[in-house]
């Protein structure tokens with residue numbers, strides 16, 4: 001098992017595959033995603049889980065459970081992919 005914020009190899013591969021497809025737009029806000037941005041940018045792409053894997057662990061490695069999102073949109077939706085090491089924020093958006 002991985003820890004709560006770790007990603008499995010399969011999950012990582014699924015995210016990379018989704019990114020390679022350059023899908024548009026962000027599934028949460030409907031705005032374009034700039035795939036050239038660095039991963040540290042809040043507007044950068046992340047592979048978000050349609051069903052949060054915390055609640056649906058059986059779908060964590062399911063490619064069909066992924067959708068393109070901005071990093072900031074995925075974060076505002078709650079704990080999910082754990083791509084950031086910034087840590088939890090106390091602010092609710």
Ligand SMILES: [Zn+2]
Nearest residue numbers: 026029070073
């Ligand atoms: Zn967005």
